[in-house]
Amino acid sequence: MPLLGFLNELSTPTDDSPRELVIEQLVLLARSVQSVRRWRQDFALQTPNPIPSWRFGENYGFGDFLRDARTREEARSLLSAVNRAPLRHGLAMARDADGDLEFRCGEQVTEALGLADLFDGLVLSFSDPRWRQRLLSVERTEVVEMPEGQLELVTTSIEVRNACIPDDVDAHRPWLDTAGKPPFEDFDNFEADRADRFANLDFLGRALDQLRAIEPTHPWWSAICGRLDELQEAMVEWDPTTSPEPQWRSRVTGEHQQRRRLCDFTDLDGETRCFDQHARFTPHAGRLHFRLNPVGPRLIVAHIGLKL
Template identity: 35%
Template sequence: MPLLFLNERSWKTACDPARAERAMADFVDAVRAAAKEDTADTSLVSEVELKSLEIAEGYPIGKWIGSSPKNHARWQRLLALRSRSPVRSVFPTPDADGHLEYHYKGEEVLGLGAAHFMDGIAVSLPVAPEWQRPAVTLERTELVELADESMEFEHETVDVRHISAPPHVDEHLAWIRESSLARAATGRQIWERKADLYPHLQFLSRTEAHLSDLDPRWVVPVRRRLEQLDAAVALWEPTARPEPEWQSKVTPESQTRREVCRFVDFDDERRLFEMHARFTPGMGRVYFRLVPEERAIRLAHIGSKIRPDL
């Protein structure tokens, strides 16, 4: 089950008590519906402890709990889930998010950003129209390395899975079930499940060690890049286009560095695997070559940027 990240922007807003009551009912129902697939392993992640939240300005969650038996029962249903705080407590390492920031309408957002970074789901209190939808668009700023090895901030818009009422859960139900049963949680699991998870990707044997020893910070970024590469190849018609329409930034290696990208292929011939996708934190790379005759791409390196001595 993916982690559920509380959107702090949806709390402590101007809202009358009656609207707050309805919003909390929808919120609890949505969270419980999302967790239903795997309640024991579901965590609701927030920047502060749930009992410290204010549902609306001047309306703390403690007051809501004590206002009626129904609300107390809803609170008990929330407590049945494991809760964790702060948001960074679930990151693979304490500095795992130091390379990027997420903003919504110009303001940094922790819960929404963490949901995207950790490939989870954001959950909101539906007190405003902007939180009453199954996806939220964010601005993502990431520190990346350029071809000349200088560093630059790269900006893009990304969509994060989002729920605030039970109907939103239906939008993501297939993904939730997949996450519960087959989503790789370690680099080793990526290797062991690669044929099922990425049917259009071929892995040289040397990548087994790369994935088995994969830095925990890189599991989610690598998984996301592999998913994007596989999805792009699935839609590729080699007779119509020389390469797929990539879903992330993919470039060839510079002329001065091409020779470090030659590896022994399946047939024992050395070939150029210069195409690469990036991932962070750090200078993560997935190096590969196109195999149009099989409508596939073949991966030769997953890890840090290749240096001449590697």
């Protein structure tokens, strides 16, 4: 999957913005995209609307930007990045697949900043003073099924990476070097390295079979490997004598009582146990089910796939 950028729709110049200001902001946006693509040729820019339809007031649109010889190179670089974008339904796809999600920056609902969180991507903003920050604070609100079965609204504060100018892109360089790249080339590479990389994780045979069936080019591959890395990091720091469970790097919950029967699997020793704790991955309702064993300590993965 390419490294994804998301155009911050809240930063779009208003219809009454002076034409020269719009041109300047489009040029800076294009040069930021060019800067990203110098490091990551697989970069794709997701936009809320098709790029040919961009208009900034009645008398200026993207077509004018493209036809102007002074800005044609910048326009073509934007076109190239946007044409690579793989998503067609945006945040609605993730919302429909995995419960209600809403993201807000300040008082405004945002799609792009939410997608950047869901897909570990980069936000690109027009260079307005409000958006000249390399990390943007966002409130994520979702409907969560609690262990007892009731539904509750849960709001979490997150930060997403943002760039308005090429210097911002350079500041994100360490992340750009690794973001979106699968940590394992394929399942054989995973098997060869997992004993060292995931020293505190064990896997049931069924979980390994599920992972083996996922192609490294599928968006899930990178997301799952990233979740496994996070679980290993949490396990390394966990002291079972002082805390009932690790400090998770992403949201981990258990199933409510009525659904726990779906989480019974034959453990490594042949006994049937409940693996109801689970982490999430996207796109769609991806679940990674496991149980903790304080001896070791160990985390045993039983299910990698869609929600049970």
